Each structure stands twice: as structure tokens, then as C-alpha cells.
Amino acid sequence: MxxxxxxxxxxxxxxxxxxxxxxxxxxxxxxxxxxxxxxxxxxxxxxxxxxxxxxxxxxxxxxxxxxxxxxxxxxxxxxxxxxxxxxxxxxxxxxxxxxxxxxxxxxxxxxxxxQLEIDLNAERTTDGMTIAKEKGVHVGRPRKLLPAMSSFIRYVLAWQPDITHRQIAAHFGISTRTLSRELNAQADPVLEYAQ
Missing domain, CATH: 3.40.50.1390 (Resolvase, N-terminal catalytic domain)
Structure with missing residues (x-):
């Protein structure tokens, strides 16, 4: 033994x-x-x-x-x-x-x-994330761009149409897909007024 x-x-x-x-x-x-x-x-x-x-x-x-x-x-x-x-x-x-x-x-x-403890922790985490989302809190990985930076980029794109998404993404070290997702995440009232 x-x-x-x-x-x-x-x-x-x-x-x-x-x-x-x-x-x-x-x-x-x-x-x-x-x-x-x-x-x-x-x-x-x-x-x-x-x-x-x-x-x-x-x-x-x-x-x-x-x-x-x-x-x-x-x-x-x-x-x-x-x-x-x-x-x-x-x-x-x-x-x-x-x-x-x-x-x-x-x-x-x-x-x-x-197992019950694991399942209860998972439920509490899911419930907490749902409440956070309802309050407008970002859940998940940190955003690559701050909301203010996204607003600035939208403004630049509106007034400088010759600048491409690829150029902006390269400047910030992110993919064009990430840039598009960040730009589409929220509407910008300043930009909407400017158009």
C-alpha cells in the first residue's frame, strides 16, 4: 500500500x-x-x-x-x-x-x-453582469479606445473623408474590425449635430 x-x-x-x-x-x-x-x-x-x-x-x-x-x-x-x-x-x-x-x-x-457552490457562484456572476449591463457598465475586456477617443475619431472621419479606417487603426495599434466595433458601440450626439 x-x-x-x-x-x-x-x-x-x-x-x-x-x-x-x-x-x-x-x-x-x-x-x-x-x-x-x-x-x-x-x-x-x-x-x-x-x-x-x-x-x-x-x-x-x-x-x-x-x-x-x-x-x-x-x-x-x-x-x-x-x-x-x-x-x-x-x-x-x-x-x-x-x-x-x-x-x-x-x-x-x-x-x-x-458543485452547488460552483453553480451558485456562476449564477451570481451572471446576475451581477446582467445588472451591470442594465446600468450601462461595460462588461468584459477593457475597451481598446476610450469613449472620448472614439468620439474624436468619428469627428475626424466626418471632416477628413480621405483618412481610412486602416490608417486610424494602424495609428492606434488595433485592428480595423476593433475600430469599427468601437465606433459603432455608441452614437455621438456631437457628430450627429455636425452632420
Whole structure:
């Protein structure tokens, strides 16, 4: 029986110190680490390696279950795979081990609540973006041109028809498509009055 650890962080700026300390303290023989891998990523190179090397009676140890699983379905699929192969799991922070019926039940419930938290966060984010849009707040990537600059460019185009969109876009270091999108984003009352 081997204790195999797994740790993951979502961005390269985060560090694994807390997870690694806990896994070493738990007695893990080997620890596999994924850096900069999103919680929803389908491909987790080191987690996939762990799945390949685990054998009967081994225990996969993780600091917290959300480090390993991207959804409830994924967690249940892995539990089923491990049951067939005689592999157990242990989560250090949730104090869950799948070696007993109660442990497997807690494993399923905990992953269900984790999924609920992800879904609620997504709903809150969507609701917040909708409210922001209704208030006229720009949502998404920052605009390439400030609204005042867009107004100025529209004014120049109205009075200097020989200047092309390509020339203006090159001057500002943006594509002509971005320029058109920015110019069409809002009407300019000053320009409309001038025409």
C-alpha cells in the first residue's frame, strides 16, 4: 500500500506550500503536482499520471477534494473506477476516506455541495453582469479606445473623408474590425449635430 499525494493550483502565481506540507505530514510517498490548471480543465497532466500509477490498496491523498475533481460526475466516475481497482481516496481537510460506506457517502455529499457552490457562484456572476449591463457598465475586456477617443475619431472621419479606417487603426495599434466595433458601440450626439 502506497500513499500517493495530489496537489493542484489554478494559476502559476499561486503556490502549493500549504497542500504539500499537509500531504507530506500525512505520509505521502510521492506527490504529483499540477500548476496553473483550472478547476474546470478537462486535461490535468499530473492527475492523469496518478490515475495510471495507482494500484490495488493504494490511497490517493489530497488536501481538499476540489483539487482533484472538476465536477460531481467526474468525482463519481473516479470513485467507481477506484472501487473497481481497489484504490481508496482520502481528503485531509474534509476528513473523508472512501474505505467505508459512510466515507463514500460523505465523499458523494461533499462533492455535491462543492458543485452547488460552483453553480451558485456562476449564477451570481451572471446576475451581477446582467445588472451591470442594465446600468450601462461595460462588461468584459477593457475597451481598446476610450469613449472620448472614439468620439474624436468619428469627428475626424466626418471632416477628413480621405483618412481610412486602416490608417486610424494602424495609428492606434488595433485592428480595423476593433475600430469599427468601437465606433459603432455608441452614437455621438456631437457628430450627429455636425452632420
Amino acid at each position: 502506497a500513499l500517493i499525494g495530489y496537489a493542484r493550483v489554478s494559476t502559476k502565481e499561486q503556490n502549493l506550500d500549504l497542500q504539500l506540507h499537509a500531504l507530506k505530514k500525512a505520509g505521502c510517498d510521492i506527490i504529483y503536482k499540477d500548476f496553473g490548471v483550472s478547476a474546470t480543465a478537462l486535461h490535468r497532466p499530473q492527475f492523469e499520471r496518478v490515475l495510471d500509477i495507482l494500484k490495488a490498496d493504494d490511497v490517493l491523498v489530497m488536501w481538499k477534494m476540489d483539487r482533484a475533481f472538476r465536477s460531481v460526475k467526474h468525482a463519481l466516475d473516479i470513485l467507481e473506477l477506484f472501487d473497481m481497482r481497489g484504490i481508496k481516496m482520502r481528503s485531509l481537510t474534509e476528513h473523508i476516506e472512501t474505505s467505508s460506506a459512510i466515507g463514500r457517502c460523505l465523499y458523494i455529499l461533499s462533492n455535491s455541495f462543492a
